[in-house]
Amino acid sequence: MHDLRAHRRSTDHTADLAASPFRADRDRVASSPFFARLGGVTQVVSPTGSGLLLHNRLTHSLKVAQVARAIAERLTASSDTAGVLDKLGGCDPDVVEAASLAHDLGHPPFGHLGEEVLDRIARNRFGLADGFEGNAQSFRIVTTTDVRGPAAVGLDLTVAVRAALLxxxxxxxxxxxxxxxxxxxxxxxxxxxxxxxGSGSAKFSAYVTELDDFEQSRAPFHGRIEDWQQTVEASVMDTADDIAYAIHDVEDFHRVGVLQHATVAAELTTWLTDALDLAALSKAELAGQSRLPGRSLEAMRRRLHEKDSWAVDDDAFAAAVRRVRTELVDGLLAVPFDGSAEAEQRVAGFSGRWTTRLVDGVDVLLDPTPRSGHVLLAPAQWHEVAVLKFVHRRFVLLRPDLALHQRGQARLLTNLVEALDQWLSDRHEADRLPRRLHDLVELADTEYRSLARTAPELLAGPAGDVRTGPDAVRALARGRAVVDFVASLTDGQAASMLDALSGRTGQLWTDAFVL
Structure with missing residues (x-):
């Protein structure tokens, strides 16, 4: 099993510093320019021009890797879980760490907002049935569009790490x-x-252009886990992603004063005080009172029952709300962050306590529900993560000032894609295209011509329409290339490039033009 899990396409490993193939994978990801660019990509608020010390996709990925490795080491050291892990295909800490570092490589400028915009454009403007998805883009990068591997096609990672990315x-x-x-x-x-x-799954981890790599990566796990189930290592990475997100985004917005003690306290305390009365409200009554404290949390509790009835428990939910109120409201938010050593220690203490508690709540199941991976949080911690993520969504993501900026970012990306597509269509400018964009067009053209010849059904949209003529295939390739190109930019590069293409800047040499 180990030999299968360590399989690569290439046998050339002379440039690797580590003897272990999985540690070499981690090094390959960490040295990729796609990894470095994550320092300029939005986690929640764009790092470009905000002047705020907030997490970006790079620091988020580093924390996910840190948490994921801790989980993997804890599980593999336990005699209670070692046998189950082996039966399911293994859980190597190096595999988990490499996949965690790589899991957000495909996030486009402006994070999840950019993902939604590019997906809509890819499907509606370019006719790409696959659209765009950040996880699938990460898999495309490590298997295809990065050129740092021995064969200059992807990073040539082991099948275990590729499977852990899925x-x-x-x-x-x-x-x-x-x-x-x-x-x-x-x-x-x-x-x-x-x-x-009719558009297909909301989330997925591979495009049809990477289907061979997808199937090769999953082959060693056939018969061990269901075809639709994450590997154990992917499940560890996914759980660590949830833990890191739940904690560090709350930290960030306490630091900048967005999470206000009074409003968060009112929401949680009102729900705890009036839980029975709120539960008795009709759906219409609850919606009509949505601006009152406690109502949003009650609506979230009901959504958990609708989506995850297998896991949700009202007593555990109430206990989680009480713990978050004690730790977050009465603890961290009770004193505004002022940049002092004492304030930094409070943030570090909050982060450390919660990370330890959540990691200690991770366990392995041999036969989980389809809504869960084989690795999952214990009921108490599962509910606590749900409440922490609720606080972030309710008091940060739904803010009108954030929405204002995101609408502008969505327009920016839409205009940038349109400008690049027009440039590609100008036959007089063919020799002056950015070299990277030109290379991506040729790569995608080769991919789509091959699919049109060998598996045209994979190019069909939800309605079953198949476009396999030369012009149609070339149009698909151009669309995928533009999306690949824009997705590989930082927030700042996307803005600078649109300024240049729109004639709004006189600056010639910037990092946006190292193309």
Missing amino acids: KYPWTRLSHPSPHPRTLRIPPRGASEPPEAA
Whole structure:
């Protein structure tokens, strides 16, 4: 099993500093320019021009790797879980760390907002049935578009690390068969988004252009886990991602004064005081009172029952709200952050206590529900993460001032894609295209011509329409290339490039033009 898990395409490892193939994978990811660019990519608020010391995708990835390795080491050291891990395919801390460092490589400028914009453009403007998805883009980078591997095609990572990157181990529409979105209880992320019926799964981890790599990565795990289930190592990475997100985003917005003690306290305390009365409200009554304290938390409790009835427990939920109120409201938020050593110690103490508590709550199940991976949090910690993420969503993500900036960022990305597509269409400018964009067009053209010849059904959209003529295939390739190119920019590069293409800047040489 170990030899299969360590398999690569190439046998040339002369440039690797580490003898262990999995440690070499970690080094390859860490030295990739796609990894370095994450320092300029939004986690929640863009690091470009904000003047705020906030997490970006790079620091987030480093924390996920730190937490994931701690979980893997804890699980592999326990005699209670060692046998189960071996039966499921293994849990190597180096594999987990490498996958965690790589898991956000495909995040485009402006984070999740950019992901939504590029997906909409890819499907509606370019006719790409796969659209765009950050996880699938990460897999495309490590298998195809990065050139730091021995064969200059991807990073040539081991199958274990590639499999550990597959948080949602299916394509949007076709693989595996039966597709997980058709299951009676679809795995988390496999269902179609309500606002885009017929478009395929909302979340997925591979495009059809990387199907060979996808199937090769999953092959060693056939018969050990379900076709639609994460590997144990992917499940560790996914759990660590949730833990890091739940803690560090709360830290960030306490630091900058966005999380206000009074409003968070009112929400949690009102729910705890009036839980029975709130539970008795009709759906219409609850919606009509949505601006009153406690109502948003009650709505979230009901959503948990709808989506994850297998896990949610009202007593555990109430206990989680009490613990978050004690630790966050009565603890961290009770004193505004003022940059002092004492304030920094309070933040560090909060982060350390919660990280330790959540990591200690991780366990392994041999036969989990389809809505969970094999690695999951204990009930108490699962509910606590849900409440922490609620605080972040309710008091940060739904703020009108954040929405104002995000609408501008969405317009920026849309205009940038349109400008680059027009440039590609100008035959007089063919020799002056950015070399990277030109290379991506040629790569995608080769991929789509091959699919049109050998598996045209993979190019079909949800309606079953197949476009395999030379002009149609070339158009698909151009669309994928533009999306690949824009997704590889930092927030600042995207803004600078649009300024240049729009004639709004006279500056010639900037990092946006090292192309």
